[in-house]
Amino acid sequence: MAGGGGRRQTTQSSSNTGGETKAVVVKDDSVVALDESSSQSEVDMLRGRWELASVLNFLNVFGPVVAKDLKFTPEELEMGLIEPNSSIAQLHIILLKGIPPLSKQLNGSDAWVTVLCKKIALWWPWVAEGELPLTAAKGEEISRYKELDPTCRLRILKALCEIRADQDDVISYINDALKHGTEISCFRKDKIGVDGNGTSYWYDGNAIFGYRLYREVKKIESKTKLKGKACLTPPATCLQWETIASNLEEFNKIVDELQSSKVAAEVAVGKTIANDAVPVVEKFHKASLKFPFVNLEAAS
Structure with a gap:
């Protein structure tokens, strides 16, 4: 995130995305x-x-x-x-x-x-x-x-x-x-919550770009896979980044999943997203229906 300082140690690919579009390529007259x-x-x-x-x-x-x-x-x-x-x-x-x-x-x-x-x-x-x-x-x-x-x-x-x-x-x-009093969090993004498994949630965007919800999952290698002296060392930890919501429907789906959880920390994260993010995303969604976005190529 901006102002967060350059580099990160581990990443893996995973995401949850919305609709699909079909592209067409013209090649060799076909x-x-x-x-x-x-x-x-x-x-x-x-x-x-x-x-x-x-x-x-x-x-x-x-x-x-x-x-x-x-x-x-x-x-x-x-x-x-x-x-x-x-x-x-x-x-x-x-x-x-x-x-x-x-x-x-x-x-x-x-x-x-x-x-x-x-x-x-x-x-x-x-x-x-x-x-x-x-x-x-x-x-x-x-x-x-x-x-x-x-x-x-x-x-x-x-x-x-x-x-x-x-x-x-x-x-x-x-x-x-x-x-002039701007909070440092405007430049160094803070997570909006952490569930019981150490998974962090991040929310970012604005009324121009739209809004997205991210999740950083902490995964620990199972000790059962380790043998011999390796059993004496702490298990390896990796972080998996996910984009879990990019529109109002996906935000609401994540809120429903978290708030229906039996884990109190997950319910708390769901409540934060519902209170802090969903109303803003809903407002953006309604505005985008009235005023469709003009893309960069058309504006340049």
Whole structure:
């Protein structure tokens, strides 16, 4: 989440998503309908990454500073990461323009990918983990970017957001807001509750992007799988990130599940979501029916 400081240790993919759409590709004069399950699986994969929640939170919190003219939904962002388009390109260009020195190559062409490679190469060890998935290669990086796995493109965008957050205008924005009484929780997202199993729940969004509910599940390796000296060591713990609600119907479903639980901590989390999140999501839902969202490509 924004202001939460760069990197995280463990992630696994899992998600709960809504409706599906069918895409059509024209190739060799034939029309091929893409497999709906394949397209949805890529969305599920992205929603099972904490980096996506972090990018959305960054744009939610710092949008007025870094991308005030951009208007798009989380779903459009997901589609741009799955199949790179002008929307995702425009987002990268705007973020790159806020990181000095300003490159003359940010003119709307695909050359922004080259600028991106050069920028993140310098910062990668401080803003991300693992090997840098894309490097400058005499122009070949432009086609390679389009061939990357969507989760790799997400990791690159997450790193770019981290770099952008370290620039003077964003830092000044935070300091000024804090001086005028803004709570630190506006920049460092707090969980809204924890159930009896150590599972944390997070709620984030705004009236432009919409709202999402996340769950971070703590999983402990069973000791029965361990043998010999390994039995003397503490079992390994991993964290699994999930997007569990992205619309009013899904929010209500989660509330019903939690409030019908026999575990008091889960009931308490359900009550918090019902009281704090659902009314806001319901208001957004009603407004979106009256005023359909204008996507980024149409607005640019």
